[in-house]
Amino acid sequence: NAGVTQTPKFQVLKTGQSMTLQCAQDMNHEYMSWYRQDPGMGLRLIHYSVGAGITDQGEVPNGYNVSRSTTEDFPLRLLSAAPSQTSVYFCASSPDRGRGSQPQHFGDGTRLSIL
């Protein structure tokens, strides 16, 4: 049981490049989400999904796209990377979309640097 798996763990991009951060979970969780963590800012929600085919925006969605074609996978796409997107990205999942079942399972994070 791998839990939530994020790839890659580290990545360096040049401004304007595109990239997809991968997130997969093997717990059959309905709810998946992406956060970014910046120094002194805590974690901020980018996008989330309550099930396959359903996504919604979080607090800081600009510059990011997501899709949820399967229950297991929730990739995060940067279409044109900008230095402001340098951050640590966390993917999370939880068992259902109801109240109180918020992410208790986080991936190990992806450290992304945009030059």
Added chain:
Amino acid sequence: AQKVTQAQTEISVVEKEDVTLDCVYETRDTTYYLFWYKQPPSGELVFLIRRNSFDEQNEISGRYSWNFQKSTSSFNFTITASQVVDSAVYFCALSEATQGGSEKLVFGKGTKLTVNP
């Protein structure tokens, strides 16, 4: 808007001291959930506790205890007899309902705890 305030940016203690991490929240929801997460130097996020707004009983888990007080909108976290391994960044978070019937977490900015030997 929902808000979580962790006023203590950094705390430094000596091993075996007790330490309390403060968390104050703002919400208009009558039903809500509060969480604490730990982020050790290795970077992963570790879930510590989830508490719903209807349960004001304090909780103890080993050296960890949590004090939830709705009257002051606080959900404080105390570590008794701190150890070096407790050194980490601790995040308090509040659930926020979405229009679609789901919810999302709002995190505080975190408190960095350093326990010195």
